Amino acid sequence: MNSNYNEKNGTTAFYFKKEICKECILKYQCTKQKRRTITIGKCHELVMEAKEYNKTQEFRDDMKERAHIEPKHAEMKRFHGMTRAKY
Incomplete structure (x- = not known):
């Protein structure tokens, strides 16, 4: 096995x-x-931390809250021309 680090x-x-x-x-x-x-x-370490976080109850609670917000964001983008921030 050989390894190579790309700076x-x-x-x-x-x-x-x-x-x-x-x-x-x-x-x-x-x-x-x-x-x-x-x-x-x-970012390998961050990815591993995120995978562990995804297994927690806190993550599940966050996703439940997100499920209520995402449809509103989609509506604003699709029907109200808010694809980009004005500022």
Whole structure:
């Protein structure tokens, strides 16, 4: 396995050689290619935190409140020309 950090994008890419993938018992669940590349973005930790938050009761309560607000926003956008803020 090799890794490469891209400073411009802030991502890290991991490259697995085809010999490793060829012998892996999970290859068919992972990829149909001969080798595998996995890229981890600069916001990976935030994404993991968000996934954990999505499992909480607080998230469910927030989504219930959002369900009442979203239709009003859609109506303002579609029927009242409020696609962009005027300021």
